[in-house]
Amino acid sequence: MSPSRTVTTPLSAPEEQRRWRSRVLPALRGTVLDVGAGSGVCGATLDPNVQWLALEPRPRRRLVAAVRSRPHSRILDAPAEQVPLEDASIDAVICSTALCSVADPDRALAEIHRVLRPHGGFVFFEHVAAAPGTAARRVQGLAGPFTRCLDHGCDPCRDTATHIRRAGFASVELETLRTGGLVGRLVPVIRGRALR
Numbered sequence: 001m002s003p004s005r006t007v008t009t010p011l012s013a014p015e016e017q018r019r020w021r022s023r024v025l026p027a028l029r030g031t032v033l034d035v036g037a038g039s040g041v042c043g044a045t046l047d048p049n050v051q052w053l054a055l056e057p058r059p060r061r062r063l064v065a066a067v068r069s070r071p072h073s074r075i076l077d078a079p080a081e082q083v084p085l086e087d088a089s090i091d092a093v094i095c096s097t098a099l100c101s102v103a104d105p106d107r108a109l110a111e112i113h114r115v116l117r118p119h120g121g122f123v124f125f126e127h128v129a130a131a132p133g134t135a136a137r138r139v140q141g142l143a144g145p146f147t148r149c150l151d152h153g154c155d156p157c158r159d160t161a162t163h164i165r166r167a168g169f170a171s172v173e174l175e176t177l178r179t180g181g182l183v184g185r186l187v188p189v190i191r192g193r194a195l196r
């Protein structure tokens with residue numbers, strides 16, 4: 001993957017997200033922190049030997065059941081802005097449509113950077129703000145108050161690529177996806193990997 005490029009795909013964002021999960025997550029090894037784990041959908045694609053730490057400030061029954069079914073795994077009932085882990089203790093971190101929901105993305109990314117071991121990988125798939133001044137951005141602005149209330153605090157107008165690039169990683173590889181369908185035109189997606 002080049003450091004930064006834009007890719008157009010006929011697939012929808014959820015289809016691309018499923019593909020990303022099945023291509024990227026099974027390769028992760030060691031202790032893996034899943035930020036904003038939700039119902040645990042990322043944990044299901046991890047290698048069985050991985051220790052999955054599902055960070056979720058609102059753990060629901062499905063996540064509890066998913067974590068119980070995996071040996072050595074546990075829920076961290078905490079926000080991404082205050083990760084209850086030692087410095088440099090984690091081999092890889094996942095953010096899958098989570099940085100749109102955290103209250104403070106810079107603080108969350110500082111915590112991700114802190115807990116990753118040197119050369120550890122941060123993999124992400126996030127929907128992001130459309131370009132300023134576009135109709136899509138105006139629609140995102142109108143939708144924001146509703147999605148923040150109804151969808152786990154989700155802010156559709158977040159410039160997550162900028163937050164990731166300024167978080168202090170040694171390298172960042174990032175693709176912007178123009179996905180298919182109406183939602184795809186309204187909601188660009190980024191995916192990539194950063195190394196501590």
Ligand SMILES: C[S@@+](CC[C@H](N)C(=O)[O-])C[C@H]1O[C@@H](n2cnc3c(N)ncnc32)[C@H](O)[C@@H]1O
Nearest residue numbers: 036037038058079080096097098101102103152
């Ligand atoms: C859109 S869901 C994504 C769930 C899952 N990662 C996935 O790929 O389907 C966003 C999740 O982030 C969680 N969340 C919200 N604020 C958070 C915070 N400050 N720290 C960590 N997670 C947070 C929400 O509770 C929700 O489960």
